Amino acid sequence: MTWLSPERLWLLAAVAGLAAGYVVAQRRRSRYAVRFTNLRLLDRVAPKRPGWRRHVPAGLFLAMLGLLVAGFAQPQAATQVPRERATVMVAVDVSGSMMAGDVAPDRLAAARAAAHEFAGGLPEQFNVGLIAFGGAASVLVPPVTDRAALSGGIDRLAEGVAGPGGTAIGEAIAASLDSIRALDAEAGQDVPPARVVVLSDGANTMGQDPATAAQRAVELGIPVDSISFGTAAGTMRNGTPVPVDGQTLQAVADTTGGDYFAAEDADELRAAYADVGSSIGTRTEIRDVSARFVGAGLVLALLAALASLFWFARLP
Numbered sequence: 123m124t125w126l127s128p129e130r131l132w133l134l135a136a137v138a139g140l141a142a143g144y145v146v147a148q149r150r151r152s153r154y155a156v157r158f159t160n161l162r163l164l165d166r167v168a169p170k171r172p173g174w175r176r177h178v179p180a181g182l183f184l185a186m187l188g189l190l191v192a193g194f195a196q197p198q199a200a201t202q203v204p205r206e207r208a209t210v211m212v213a214v215d216v217s218g219s220m221m222a223g224d225v226a227p228d229r230l231a232a233a234r235a236a237a238h239e240f241a242g243g244l245p246e247q248f249n250v251g252l253i254a255f256g257g258a259a260s261v262l263v264p265p266v267t268d269r270a271a272l273s274g275g276i277d278r279l280a281e282g283v284a285g286p287g288g289t290a291i292g293e294a295i296a297a298s299l300d301s302i303r304a305l306d307a308e309a310g311q312d313v314p315p316a317r318v319v320v321l322s323d324g325a326n327t328m329g330q331d332p333a334t335a336a337q338r339a340v341e342l343g344i345p346v347d348s349i350s351f352g353t354a355a356g357t358m359r360n361g362t363p364v365p366v367d368g369q370t371l372q373a374v375a376d377t378t379g380g381d382y383f384a385a386e387d388a389d390e391l392r393a394a395y396a397d398v399g400s401s402i403g404t405r406t407e408i409r410d411v412s413a414r415f416v417g418a419g420l421v422l423a424l425l426a427a428l429a430s431l432f433w434f435a436r437l438p
Contacts, residue, residue, distance in 0.1 A: 124408070126196035133191045141184050148177075175433050182426035186419045193415030201409045207314035209265045209305055210244065211298035212237060213253035214279055215322035215351075217289050219364035221281055222323070222356035225387055229352050230279065232388045233321055237276045240319075240395035241269065249314075251301050254279055257288030257328050259297040265305050290329035291322055291370055295346060299338060316344045319398055320374070321391075323352040325367045332370055336377040345380035347398045348372065353386045 125131065214237060220230040241250055251265035252275040260283065263275035298318040303309050318339065326332050339346050350368030357363050368384050375382035383394035427437055 123197055123199045123411075126198055126410070128195060130195040131191065133194070134188060137184060137187045137191060140187070144180055144184070175429075178433075179426045179430040182422045182429065186422040186426065189415045189419035189422065193412040193419065195412075197411050197415065198408050199411045201411075207249070207305065207309075208245075208247070209249040209251070209302050209314050209316040211251045211253060211265065211301055211316070211318045212240070213255055213259070213294040213298050213318065213320045215256070215289060215291075215294075215324070216254045216279055216281055216284050217256040217322075217324070218281060218287055218358060219289075219323050219352075219356070222352060222358055222364050224353045224356035225351070229323055229356070230281065232391060233351060234276055234279050236388065236391045236395050237279070237321075238273060239392060240399060241272050241276065243396070243399050249305060251298070252276060252279075253294050253297050253301070254284040255290050255294035255297070255322075256282065256284040257286040258284055258290055259293040259329070260284040261297055261301055264301055288328035289322060289324045289326055291320065291326040291374070292332040292335040293329035294320055294322075295332060295335035295339060295374065296330060299335070299342060299344060302344065303342075313342050313344070317380070317398075318344060318346040319349070319395075320346060320371060321349045321351055322371060323350065323356070323364065323366045325370045332374050333377070336374045339378045344378070346374050346378040347380040347382075348375045349383045349385055349391065349394050349398075351385050351391055 214230075214233055216230060220233065221228050223229075225232045237252075244250060246269070247267060249265035249267055250263075250269075250272050251261065252263040252272060254260050254262050262278055262283075263272050266272065295318060298320075302316045302318075303313060305314055336346060348368075348371035350366050350371050352364070352366035354365040356365055366384075366386075368382070372382040374380070381397065383390075383397065385391040385394050430437055
């Protein structure tokens with residue numbers, strides 16, 4: 123944290139002086155009380171002494187002054203803020219192997235649930251789109267801020283919704299890049315800050331080479347995060363083994379400057395999405411945060427007033 127007017131912090135010395143004066147005044151008061159030697163009479167005259175409570179309003183008041191001085195010095199802090207036109211494309215594998223039951227209830231159902239959670243955790247102003255891919259890639263939802271439309275698209279993720287069998291990772295990346303460049307009238311020339319997230323359980327078997335699509339992403343400055351989902355023991359309903367294969371996905375992430383995650387269960391998948399969500403579409407800005415100190419000071423002032431009214435029937 124930095125201070126735009128650090129010289130104003132010297133006013134804290136005055137607050138410290140008030141605190142010291144309060145302590146001295148209380149000690150003098152204690153010495154005067156000791157001079158009243160008839161303790162039985164003192165108990166009858168003032169049987170209920172406030173004790174520590176009498177110091178609470180003063181303590182809150184001094185803390186309030188400290189916070190107000192800090193706010194007056196105009197503190198500034200680095201803050202993560204969403205980028206304008208920030209866009210995220212989520213591409214989900216819906217090939218037959220995603221029906222493997224090594225992740226309960228199956229890989230695709232777990233992927234749908236995690237995608238809902240991921241989309242719900244992104245800032246509302248983010249544009250988020252959805253690609254389903256199997257043997258081909260299909261744009262289920264173009265990048266929009268409408269979370270209801272996105273949620274409906276995620277619910278439509280199902281086996282076979284994106285063409286015949288196969289896994290077209292390269293086509294999914296290409297379709298994601300095309301959707302980003304079609305975001306608005308400026309996107310063709312001024313590519314918005316964007317990221318692609320690809321989830322699959324296997325290697326590319328159809329369509330264009332993922333390396334070609336990854337190179338295009340590099341040229342556009344769009345990182346591709348990839349998540350391999352499933353275990354080595356996965357099998358389809360007919361017993362065909364479909365072990366997870368993340369080599370292609372890792373190569374794509376390494377090429378584009380994205381992150382690669384290997385998730386073997388629903389919890390690891392949610393954690394991977396959480397890591398992705400924390401790294402996209404934001405920039406660091408230095409912003410004035412004096413309102414935080416002023417607000418906290420006002421809360422302490424209110425508490426000091428309430429304590430004084432409740433215990434002593436007067437304002438401090």
